[in-house]
Amino acid sequence: MSPITALTYVLPHRLVSSIARRLAYSTRPAIKQWLIDTVTRKFNVNLAEAAQPDPTAYPTFNAFFTRALKPGARVADADPRSVLMPADGRISECGHIGRSREGVLHEEAGHIFQAKGHGFTTAQLLADDAAARAFDGGVYATVYLSPRDYHRVHMPWSGTLRETVHVPGRLFSVGTDAVGSVSALFARNERLVCHFDCDFGPMAVVMVGALLVSGVETVWGGVEIPPYGGPIVVKDYRGQGIALERFAEMARFNYGSTAIVLLPAGVADLVPELRAQAPVQLGQALARLN
Structure with missing residues (x-):
């Protein structure tokens, strides 16, 4: 450390x-x-x-x-089966929920690998055991946005907003050294969990705050973080018809941080070239539907 x-x-x-x-x-x-x-x-x-x-x-x-990009600066992958990368940055980690990099079943249900032996569970990340079970055996990708990157987060797939959960927590740095040193960092930091209903089932996009991150804003609710701390805040959007198309902007960070995408089992496979520390760009393929 x-x-x-x-x-x-x-x-x-x-x-x-x-x-x-x-x-x-x-x-x-x-x-x-x-x-x-x-x-x-x-x-x-x-x-x-x-x-x-x-x-x-x-x-x-x-x-x-939080600057916008010129039209056409980022484009969605041409394959209509591609679940898209939600942001510019680099892959912190990716893989199958509940399994190691080598594909071995982890002793801890819903385990997500962080770095250097550290990890956390989907239940810890989402702060909801029932919601976490929907992603057992699914796939995840963690995207780190550095200060140089475009800081708006877009929809990996078309979906209707069901619920958001503002989970209070710490504000550790999410840089490489901290991710490799601080146990369960992403499940300890302040974060906004966004649950969507898609044509294949549930999808979660988690916006993780960090030291110096002064806020998270969404296109449907405006400023969500701050306030910092306090109790868990759940907002139910069912019946409000907030539908966002694949590749549409959904939120933005007011400083660099991390976005985590969760997909359920049997829906999609991560693209083969996706690996830890790989640079990525908004709109490229993250996974492809089966």
């Missing part, structure tokens, strides 16, 4: 993230432009593909961070 990751155990996560949020929404030119220029330079952000390529045109750092 690096000294920086060790430090995150004692940092007041919510205080640090609240301060970061205030800075991200500051309209003071000196603050917002310094942040934009620093991130652009340090992470080699490609503004040429942004709908607004002028870094001085953004009113706040958050507006820059």
Whole structure:
């Protein structure tokens, strides 16, 4: 574990993230432009593909961070059976729920591999045992969005929103060192679980917060996180007809973090080229329906 990751155990996560949020929404030119220029330079952000390529045109750092892309900058995989990658980034991990990388059945039901021997269960991630059982034997993919990436999350498949669950938690970093060091990190961090009903059955997309992540917004509900902490908040959307098409925008992070897609058993197979640490782009194939 690096000294920086060790430090995150004692940092007041919510205080640090609240301060970061205030800075991200500051309209003071000196603050917002310094942040934009620093991130652009340090992470080699490609503004040429942004709908607004002028870094001085953004009113706040958050507006820059959640920037839209030019039309056609990302396209959906041509195969209509492809379940799509929900975001730009890299694969943190992927595989079969309840099995090891080698395909061996895990002793813990619903186990999802994190990194370096660490893992968690779907029940822990979703904070719901019954919802977790729907994904037993299914597949998952965990996508890490770095500060340089496009920070909007899109639908892997067409679906109707059934429920969201805001699960309170910590705000550990989700960088490589932390993922390899902090046990059950994604099931411990603050997160928004989005449940959809699709033509093949249930699909879950989990938006995991992290240190300095100042919020998660959805296209149907606006700002979902903050507030930080508090009790688990469940919102029932059944009967409201909130249907989103495959590849449509569903949410955005106000700073880099992680999105996890869960699909039920027997529905789809992950594409063969998908592997841990592979760079990925929104719209490419994540899995193909059987």
